[in-house]
Amino acid sequence: MGRAFVAKLARQGARDPQALAAWIGRRKLGKAAFQRIAKQGRDDAEEQRELMGRVRPGGRLSRDLTGFSDTELGRALSELSAGEAQRVAGEMDRRDTAARLPGARPDLIGLSDAELGQRAGTATGPELAAIAEEADRRQKVGEVFPGGDLAEDLTGMDENTLGWSLAYARPDEAERIAAEMDRRHPPAPVPAAAGAGTVDGQLADRAAIDRLLGSDPDGWAHLADDAPDPREGMSSTERWIADREQEQESARGAYSRAQVQEMYREHVYVQFMAAEDELRGVLLSRDADREGIDPMSLFTGPSHVAYARASEELKRWWQDNPRTTLAEYQEQVTGQRTAAGETARQSRNHQQNRL
Numbered sequence: 001m002g003r004a005f006v007a008k009l010a011r012q013g014a015r016d017p018q019a020l021a022a023w024i025g026r027r028k029l030g031k032a033a034f035q036r037i038a039k040q041g042r043d044d045a046e047e048q049r050e051l052m053g054r055v056r057p058g059g060r061l062s063r064d065l066t067g068f069s070d071t072e073l074g075r076a077l078s079e080l081s082a083g084e085a086q087r088v089a090g091e092m093d094r095r096d097t098a099a100r101l102p103g104a105r106p107d108l109i110g111l112s113d114a115e116l117g118q119r120a121g122t123a124t125g126p127e128l129a130a131i132a133e134e135a136d137r138r139q140k141v142g143e144v145f146p147g148g149d150l151a152e153d154l155t156g157m158d159e160n161t162l163g164w165s166l167a168y169a170r171p172d173e174a175e176r177i178a179a180e181m182d183r184r185h186p187p188a189p190v191p192a193a194a195g196a197g198t199v200d201g202q203l204a205d206r207a208a209i210d211r212l213l214g215s216d217p218d219g220w221a222h223l224a225d226d227a228p229d230p231r232e233g234m235s236s237t238e239r240w241i242a243d244r245e246q247e248q249e250s251a252r253g254a255y256s257r258a259q260v261q262e263m264y265r266e267h268v269y270v271q272f273m274a275a276e277d278e279l280r281g282v283l284l285s286r287d288a289d290r291e292g293i294d295p296m297s298l299f300t301g302p303s304h305v306a307y308a309r310a311s312e313e314l315k316r317w318w319q320d321n322p323r324t325t326l327a328e329y330q331e332q333v334t335g336q337r338t339a340a341g342e343t344a345r346q347s348r349n350h351q352q353n354r355l
Contacts, residue, residue, distance in 0.1 A: 052079055063147045065091040066138035069112035087148040094141060094168045101167070108134045141168065149173070154180040199332040202267055233294035234301060242301040242326075264329045268299045271321065275299075279313045299323060303347040323348060 055062055055076045061084040065073065073088050080088065099106040108116065108131060120131045144151055144165045150173040154162065162177050169177060234242065275283060276295070283295040288309035298306045298314065306323065307315060324332075325348075327340035 048075065052076060056080075056084075061087060064142045065148070066142050067113035069115060070095070070110040072112060090148045094145070097167055098137060105130050105134065109137075113138070140164070144168075150176060159184070199267070199329065202263060203333070206263070233292075233297040234305075238301055238305055241305075260330050260333055261326070263333065264300075264326050267324070267329060268296075271323075272296050272299045275314060275317055275321070279311070279317060282311050283314045285309055285311050300326065303344065 051072055055065075055068065055072070056079075061080065062068075065088065068076075070092070073092065077085055077088060095109050098104055098109050108119075111119070113135075116131060116135060120128060123131055140161065144157070144161060145168065150165070150169060151157070154177065157165075157180075159181070162180060166174055166177055272295070283298060284293055285308075293309055298310050300306075303323065303325070310318075325341075325344040327338060327344045331337055331341040
C-alpha cells in the first residue's frame with residue numbers, strides 16, 4: 001500500500017503500520033495481485049535510485065545534463081536541492097530555445113543520449129543527419145556552458161560558436177559574449193564632432209561618419225527620417241510657399257537634392273535645439289503660443305511668417321545665429337547662387353532691419 005496509507009494507519013495508533021498495510025493489501029487485492037504491485041514498487045524504487053546515481057553521482061548534480069531526457073530530469077526534480085533544480089530549469093530553457101530555432105526537431109531534443117543512440121542505430125538519410133546535428137548541439141552546449149553556466153574563458157572560442165551561444169545565454173552572459181567580441185574587434189575612436197550648426201561643420205561630420213561606416217550615405221541617411229517635421233503647424237499657404245522654395249533646382253554637384261534636404265533638416269533641428277536651450281524655450285510670441293504653433297516651424301519656410309510668430313528673444317538670437325532657408329542652405333552646400341536664395345536673403349534682411 002502507499003506511503004500515505006501507511007502514515008494514516010500510524011496516526012490511528014497501529015503498532016506496525018507497514019505490516020498492517022501489507023495485510024490489508026493482500027486481503028483487498030489478493031495475494032498474487034498484491035505481490036505484482038509490490039514488485040512494481042520495488043522496481044520503480046530501484047530505477048529511481050539508478051537514475052539519481054547518474055543524475056547526482058557522488059551526491060552532486062552532474063555537470064553535464066544534456067544527456068538526460070526530459071522525463072528523467074522531471075523525475076529527478078523532487079530529490080534535488082533548490083540550487084540543483086535551478087540548473088535543471090536552465091537546461092530545460094536551453095532545450096526550449098533550441099526547439100524554437102528553424103528546422104529544430106523537438107522530438108529529438110527531449111531524448112536522452114541512450115535513446116538518441118538507439119534511434120541512430122536504425123536511422124538513415126535525413127533522419128540520421130538530424131540525430132547527428134542534435135548530438136553536435138549537445139556537445140557544443142556542454143563545452144560552452146559547462147556546469148550550466150557560460151565558460152569562464154571565452155578567448156579560445158571561435159566567433160561562430162560565440163554567435164551561436166547568444167541564443168542560449170542569459171542577459172549577463174550575453175554581455176560577456178559581447179564584451180569578448182568588442183575585445184577582438186575594438187571600435188575605431190570617434191573623432192570630435194565639428195557641429196551641425198554650420199555647413200562646414202556639418203559636412204565635416206558627415207565625411208567623418210562616412211569614413212567610419214565605410215559606406216555611401218545613401219545607405220543610411222534614411223535613419224534620420226524620424227527627425228521632427230519642420231513644416232508641422234504651417235497653413236496650406238505657408239506649405240505651398242515652402243514647397244516652392246524646396247522645388248528650386250539645386251546646382252549639380254557633390255550632393256543630390258535628397259541629400260541636401262536631409263542635411264538641411266539636420267541643420268534646422270540642431271539650430272532649433274540650440275535656440276531652445278539658450279532662450280529657455282521662449283521662442284514664440286504670445287499670440288503664436290496661444291494658437292499652439294509649433295516652435296520648430298519658425299526655423300524653416302518664409303521669413304515673414306517666422307518673424308511674425310517669433311518672440312523678441314528669438315529675433316535677437318537670429319541676429320547672431322542667422323536663420324537659413326532651404327534655398328540659402330542649398331547655396332552654401334553647392335557654392336552656387338540661386339534666385340530663390342537671393343529672395344530669401346532679402347526677405348530676412350528686411351525683417352532684421354525692422355527690429
